[in-house]
Amino acid sequence: MGESKRIPVGIIGASGYGGVQLVKLLLEHPNVEIVYLGGKDSAGKLYSDIYPHLGHRVNFTIEPIDTDVIAARCQAVFLGLPNGLACDLAPPLIAKGVKVLDLSADYRFKDLQTYTRWYNKDRTDGETAVKAVYGLPELYREEIKSASLVGCPGCYPTASLMALSPLLKQGLIVPETAIIDAKSGASGGGRQGKINLLLSEADGSFGAYGVAKHRHTPEIEQVCSELAGHEVRVQFTPHLIPMVRGILATVYATLRDPGLVRDDILTIYSAFYRSSPFVKILPNGTYPQTKWACGTNLCYIGIETDDRTDRVIVLSAIDNLIKGQAGQAVQCLNLMMGWEETLGLPQLCFYP
Ligand SMILES: NC(=O)C1=CN([C@@H]2O[C@H](COP(=O)(O)OP(=O)(O)OC[C@H]3O[C@@H](n4cnc5c(N)ncnc54)[C@H](OP(=O)(O)O)[C@@H]3O)[C@@H](O)[C@H]2O)C=CC1
Ligand SMILES: CC(=O)N[C@@H](CCC(=O)OP(=O)(O)O)C(=O)O
Numbered sequence: 001m002g003e004s005k006r007i008p009v010g011i012i013g014a015s016g017y018g019g020v021q022l023v024k025l026l027l028e029h030p031n032v033e034i035v036y037l038g039g040k041d042s043a044g045k046l047y048s049d050i051y052p053h054l055g056h057r058v059n060f061t062i063e064p065i066d067t068d069v070i071a072a073r074c075q076a077v078f079l080g081l082p083n084g085l086a087c088d089l090a091p092p093l094i095a096k097g098v099k100v101l102d103l104s105a106d107y108r109f110k111d112l113q114t115y116t117r118w119y120n121k122d123r124t125d126g127e128t129a130v131k132a133v134y135g136l137p138e139l140y141r142e143e144i145k146s147a148s149l150v151g152c153p154g155c156y157p158t159a160s161l162m163a164l165s166p167l168l169k170q171g172l173i174v175p176e177t178a179i180i181d182a183k184s185g186a187s188g189g190g191r192q193g194k195i196n197l198l199l200s201e202a203d204g205s206f207g208a209y210g211v212a213k214h215r216h217t218p219e220i221e222q223v224c225s226e227l228a229g230h231e232v233r234v235q236f237t238p239h240l241i242p243m244v245r246g247i248l249a250t251v252y253a254t255l256r257d258p259g260l261v262r263d264d265i266l267t268i269y270s271a272f273y274r275s276s277p278f279v280k281i282l283p284n285g286t287y288p289q290t291k292w293a294c295g296t297n298l299c300y301i302g303i304e305t306d307d308r309t310d311r312v313i314v315l316s317a318i319d320n321l322i323k324g325q326a327g328q329a330v331q332c333l334n335l336m337m338g339w340e341e342t343l344g345l346p347q348l349c350f351y352p
Helices: 018-025 067-073 086-093 112-119 136-143 155-169 215-230 263-271 322-335
Strands: 005-010 032-039 076-078 099-103 149-151 179-184 235-240 247-254 279-282 300-304 309-320
Touching: 005 018, 018 032, 018 322, 032 067, 032 086, 067 086, 076 086, 076 322, 086 099, 099 322, 112 215, 136 155, 136 322, 155 179, 155 215, 155 235, 155 247, 155 263, 155 300, 155 309, 155 322, 215 235, 215 263, 247 322, 263 279, 263 300, 309 322
Parallel strands: 005 032, 005 076, 076 099, 099 149, 179 235, 279 300
Antiparallel strands: 179 247, 247 309, 300 309
16 A cells, blocks of 8 residues: 555544554554644643654644544544543544544443443443444454444453453353453553552552452453353452553463363364464463563463363463553554554564
8 A cells, every 4th residue: 555545543642651652553554644643731742742752753743632623634533531531522523434443441331321330420422332342353353344433442351351252252161250360560550640650659569459349340241241141240350560561361260161171272262363363372381471462462372271170270461552452443443444454563572
């Protein structure tokens, strides 16, 4: 595709971590051209003043958010905003024919009452929300291809669901026994001044938060229930780990058939993800490290069984800002535009 065929795209929330990942990925994407960067407090600022390391590649000024201007300029727009804002912006954009990829939780839920309960915001955009597709290509690839509005999954749900989905879809586990123990780097909290993310709080320490009440729980349960064919409750515990990026999710569940061994499950996972270019199933006895996924759109999965406890243990590692956020959104855009799913998305990490 030549330069003139690039589609014009915008990024709202460009000054945030999701925004800057998108800028990097889209600058290197052969089929898009960034034509609009939007924000609130950052409006009027030169992008290179916020991110001087990009000064040699970008000459943008962040603009105030104006849906008429966005619709006039952009064919697709990424919303990288705090929860509760996209649901006001997406309806006018969708009505004007712009494809919307939302990185927040606003369009992840089928049942808006569940959203309101967990996110404490009433919704009046039901007509728009009903069009939204959950942006996990490994599960909803066909639906994403024809979507105009994609609610990209949270970082923890991405890591958790990549590990759990084959087990639930194939009925291999007792669903209610699933326990997800996940660890995230600090960039998962965004580019804001939060006390728990300060170096002096987070460095050299490691702890859980949101135990039995993290807002990603209902999102994970929504998809698990769909896969299992009945309502499923999971136990999800997130932890903040003193590193910048990456999530490792360790999932434990009781096998329905205790005779199932690791090799059988590896075969099932390989078949389940055979058309998913970003999923790497690790061979026997290899367990993923977050470092392998960092900077890439990959999800590494390792599997073990324990014949003493009749449990399966599945580990998945992603980069929370790429496969867990901006990269996944670009993967969805590729599908929505009918392009190769892997276009413009890194598959080799910066190592060590
Ligand atoms: N970080 C992660 O690992 C992941 C995050 N997400 C989700 O993606 C979204 C973006 O996250 P992240 O990039 O980390 O967030 P950041 O905190 O890094 O950035 C938030 C952005 O939102 C803009 N913003 C904040 N308030 C407003 C407002 N009232 N009106 C307009 N713009 C506003 C800010 O722009 P300005 O400075 O101009 O005000 C900033 O660019 C969130 O919904 C988050 O939950 C999803 C998956 C993973
Ligand atoms: C380490 C850290 O703080 N992580 C964030 C996850 C961010 C995310 O994915 O949130 P959304 O669902 O709102 O998009 C958290 O637990 O709140």
